[in-house]
Amino acid sequence: MHWLSETVIVDQRPSYRFRIVGNRYIPRHAPDPADLRKSDCHVSLVFLHANGLFKETFEPVIDYLFKDSILLRSRSGESLVIDEAWSIECPNHGQSATLNADDIRRECGTNWPFREYSEAVHTFLRAKPGGYDISGTNFVLIGHSFGAASIPFIAQIEPKIKIRTVILGDPIASPPSHATNEVGNLFLNLALARQDVWASRDQARKFFKSDALTKDWPVESLELLLKYGLVDHPARALLKPLSFNGVTLACVREHEAVSRNRDTCDRVHRAQLVYRYLSQYTEGYSLLATLSSVH
Numbered sequence: 655m656h657w658l659s660e661t662v663i664v665d666q667r668p669s670y671r672f673r674i675v676g677n678r679y680i681p682r683h684a685p686d687p688a689d690l691r692k693s694d695c696h697v698s699l700v701f702l703h704a705n706g707l708f709k710e711t712f713e714p715v716i717d718y719l720f721k722d723s724i725l726l727r728s729r730s731g732e733s734l735v736i737d738e739a740w741s742i743e744c745p746n747h748g749q750s751a752t753l754n755a756d757d758i759r760r761e762c763g764t765n766w767p768f769r770e771y772s773e774a775v776h777t778f779l780r781a782k783p784g785g786y787d788i789s790g791t792n793f794v795l796i797g798h799s800f801g802a803a804s805i806p807f808i809a810q811i812e813p814k815i816k817i818r819t820v821i822l823g824d825p826i827a828s829p830p831s832h833a834t835n836e837v838g839n840l841f842l843n844l845a846l847a848r849q850d851v852w853a854s855r856d857q858a859r860k861f862f863k864s865d866a867l868t869k870d871w872p873v874e875s876l877e878l879l880l881k882y883g884l885v886d887h888p889a890r891a892l893l894k895p896l897s898f899n900g901v902t903l904a905c906v907r908e909h910e911a912v913s914r915n916r917d918t919c920d921r922v923h924r925a926q927l928v929y930r931y932l933s934q935y936t937e938g939y940s941l942l943a944t945l946s947s948v949h
Contacts, residue, residue, distance in 0.1 A: 657681060657682055659680075661676070662676055664777065666781060672774065673757075674750070674774045674775075678783070681736070685725060691733065695734050695818075697734055699719075699793075700740045700742065700775070700779070700796065701742070702741075702795065702796065703801050706845070706903070707883065708747050708749070709743035709748055710748070712796075716741075720739075742774070742778050744771040746758055747904060747905040752904070771800065772804040794820070794821065796820075800824075803824055803938050806939075852900060858884060883903065885902060887901055
């Protein structure tokens with residue numbers, strides 16, 4: 655690996671109701687001071703993951719960025735120095751889901767607010783995560799899917815954080831259209847129907863190696879999913895005498911679908927869910943214009 659990392663937890667309860675977990679990555683080999691100039695712009699990358707994933711998702715990308723050089727040139731010729739990268743986890747995903755399990759059951763049940771990730775990220779960046787004062791940092795926000803959809807909302811929360819630029823990778827953010835509705839329906843149906851319990855991690859590995867959505871993933875990414883995207887099944891303790899070593903998705907599929915239970919999700923209710931889901935994305939799209947003021 656070309657990076658060193660540490661995991662930090664921001665706990666501001668009760669002002670923010672969940673603990674927020676993030677990984678900080680720094681290059682294993684710092685640049686030669688002689689290569690740095692006073693005019694260089696120093697930035698911190700902030701990665702936000704997609705629905706159903708986890709903060710470690712971006713480690714292959716971070717490794718690639720830190721492999722050769724953290725000195726970059728913008729199209730305008732400006733020198734950029736990547737000081738660090740942060741990957742912040744949505745409180746109901748990955749390891750955070752286990753850490754926040756009791757609070758999630760009490761506060762949300764099976765319903766998960768669309769903007770919760772935005773509030774969590776803003777709270778994290780405004781704090782001193784791990785004791786690091788990053789209040790004056792130039793942030794480059796990089797979002798994938800749901801992470802990207804959260805960025806326009808993050809930029810609006812007061813007090814505003816200092817955003818240098820944003821990079822969005824999202825297939826849904828767009829004006830209302832039939833195509834958008836179709837994509838929303840597809841994602842909702844996939845989330846509700848996906849398998850979420852396996853008898854063991856080895857069984858889960860075999861499943862993901864053959865599943866249409868993950869069979870072409872690089873081995874490294876697949877192993878990250880098995881390590882961070884799955885948690886011990888709650889029934890393990892009860893079925894210990896039977897040697898049950900089951901695992902389940904860290905982010906429950908009802909949360910991923912912004913839904914309740916697939917057995918009660920009839921056609922009308924499903925349509926309501928898609929409408930609510932897409933209306934939030936449409937609102938986020940309308941806020942994209944405000945990001946033009948980001949420098």
